[in-house]
Amino acid sequence: MIRILFYLAIVFALGLGFAWLADRPGDMVVTFGGYQYQVSLMVAAVAVTAIVAAVMLSWWLAKALWNSPYTIARHFRARRRDRGYQALSTGMIAAGAGDAALARRKNKEAAKLIRSDQEPLIHLLDAQAALLEGDHDGARQKFEAMLDDPEMRLLGLRGLYLEAERLGDRAAARHYAGRAADLAPQLGWAADSTLEERAERGDWDGALALVDAQKSTRQIERETANNKRSVLLTAKAMSLYDSDFNAARVAALEANRLRPEFGPAAVVAAKALFRNNDVRKGSKVLEVAWQAEPQPEIADLYVHGRPGDAVLDRLARAKKLQSLRQNHPESSLAVARAALDAQDYALARAEAEAAARMQPREGAYLLLADIEEAETGNQGKVRQWLAKAVRAPRDPAWVADGVVSERWAPFSPVTGRLDAFEWRAPEERLGHLIEQDDERPEPVVIPSISVAHTDDIVDVPVDSDVEAKPQTSADRAVANDGPFAPDSAETAEDDEPAEPVRLPDDPGVDPDEARADTQRRFRLF
Structure with missing residues (x-):
């Protein structure tokens, strides 16, 4: 124009x-x-x-006549090149679609029309065709040959990395990823794998440098980079806490600054501050993390953060922590534990029962058993609370890839993924009762059961909707109907069901509660 x-x-x-x-x-x-x-x-x-x-x-005209041989040659060369690129494009599409025969044929055609040193994609198509044909050894050789070409080096490392992953050779895969990350930190697959490898080796400084490189190349967002740095700095502080306290304190405070609501970072930072007798600042750090996600480790460190406190002082600190996050089971459990240490059994029982009402789970019932044993020593009630704890859902813990840990770790022990642990309730035990009525399947109804006596077997039909009643002596007499049938006096005396025999310290099970619990169970036998 x-x-x-x-x-x-x-x-x-x-x-x-x-x-x-x-x-x-x-x-x-x-x-x-x-x-x-x-x-x-x-x-x-x-x-x-x-x-x-x-x-x-x-x-x-003179110039056109003088350059005509070159112009004609260039025309045919461009036409040949266009045909080669068309074949290469068709071959790459065929390789992506999984058509090994067409990919191999187009690779040969493209190699004839285009020189491989001018178009490196011919090597890639050749390797992809070999993979589709199942020649993995040949594909690896082609990827290794790409390492000599600076333009194809990253592509070769990527291919070797994927092949090592396929074979399950984790060390080789991370070796190739490390080489690629050194050349191009902006590559996500290489940076993530190298980051996991350095974290497993405990090379926290190297991992932090890699995260900084990812952030500088804008491969990851600023918030994601801060989260990763917080995890790595927390792990570094935990590993150096006993050997190099000053470096651990600096790393812990920076980790808490980057992610104040992260519980493990807050815990290690508070420990470092408490060790330097900075109780006020350490308590503030724990309070911020507690408001974001209450955890037992935060509560325990907060309550015992000031050395030399009396049990009543620790109870007061637990109540202050409860005021920051009211109507939460962990808040009530923290106060209940502090009250138990202070021998305020009434408050401890009230708070533990409140936690059990808000979230019935194993830890609340175990704490109630401890309170019962400390206050009354009634072993029957203690066993009752322990039985509830066995059937109750599990307490929240650190979970990553199916692994449940009481302590936080920076990476998953299964996959090596960084920041994999989450604070949540683990998977329920096998055979645990289903609490939701709309999700509970219909009970298995058995049409009849057999009640065995000394000599006779009587089939008694059972209705699933009718509650079974204890058998009286009159019923037993009709069932026996023989010379050993009890007399009428004994029958009259036994019309009322007998009270079950219990140990002196066994309060038994509440019949209503036992009936409700039985209705919730699956009737399998």
């Missing part, structure tokens, strides 16, 4: 020039070789213009 406008501007300028000359008549006299030539100014201008145009046209 610009070129057309440029040509139009030139034509317009020439037109204006000729019009200007036409309005101003004049003559031009040229003396050459003893002759004098006189023409009008307009004729002279037209002649000069025609001569210039003729010279330019002659030069263009």
Whole structure:
């Protein structure tokens, strides 16, 4: 478009020039070789213009004739190259679709039409075709050959990495990923694998440098980078806490600054501050993390953060922590534990029962058993609470890839994934009762059961909707119907069901609770 406008501007300028000359008549006299030539100014201008145009046209024709062999060769070369790229494109599509035969055929065609040193994608198509044909050894050799070419080196490392992952050779895969990360930190697959490998080796500084490189290349967002740095700094502080406390304190405080609501970072930072007798700042750090996600480790450290406190002082700190996150089971359990240490059994029982009502789980019932044993020593009630704890859902813990841990770890022990542990309730035990009524399947109804006596077996039909009643002596007499049937006096005395025999310290099980618990269970036998 610009070129057309440029040509139009030139034509317009020439037109204006000729019009200007036409309005101003004049003559031009040229003396050459003893002759004098006189023409009008307009004729002279037209002649000069025609001569210039003729010279330019002659030069263009001469140049075209001189360059014609090269032009013809370039035409055929471009046509051959276009055919090669078309074959390469078709081969790459076939490789992506899984058509090994077409990919191999187009690879050979592209290799004939295009030189492999000019187009590196031919090597990639060759390796992909080998993988589709099942020739993994040949594919690995082609990927290794790519390492000699700076332009193809990252592609070769990627191929070798995937092959090592396929074979399950984790060390080799991370070796290739490390080489790729050194060359190009912006590669996500290489950076993530190298980050996991350095974290497993405990090379926290190297892992932090890699995260900084990812952040500088804008491969990851700022928030994601801060989260990863917080995890790595927390792990570094935990590993250096006993050997190099100053470095651990600096790392812990920076981790808490980057992610104040992260529980493990808050715990290690608070420990470092408590060790330096900075109780106020350490308590503030724990309070922020507690408001985000209450955890038992935070509560325990907060309550015992000030050395030399009396049990009542620790109870007061637990109540303060409860005020920051009210109506939460962990808050009630923290107060209950502190009250138990202070021998305030009434408060401990009330808070533990409140926690059990808010979230019935194993830890609440175990704490109630401890309170019962400390207050009354009634072993029957203690066993009752322990039985509830066995059937109750499990307490929240650190879970990653199916692994449950009481302590936080920076990476998963199964996959090595960084920041994999989450604070949540683990999977329920096998055979645990289903609490939701809409999700509970229909009970298995057995049409009859057999009650075995000394000599006879009587089939008693059972209705699933009718509650079974204890058998009286009259019923036993009808069932026996023999010389050993009890007399009428014994029958009259036994019409009322007998009270079950219990140990002196066994309060037994509440019949209503036992009936409700039985209705919730699956009837399998």
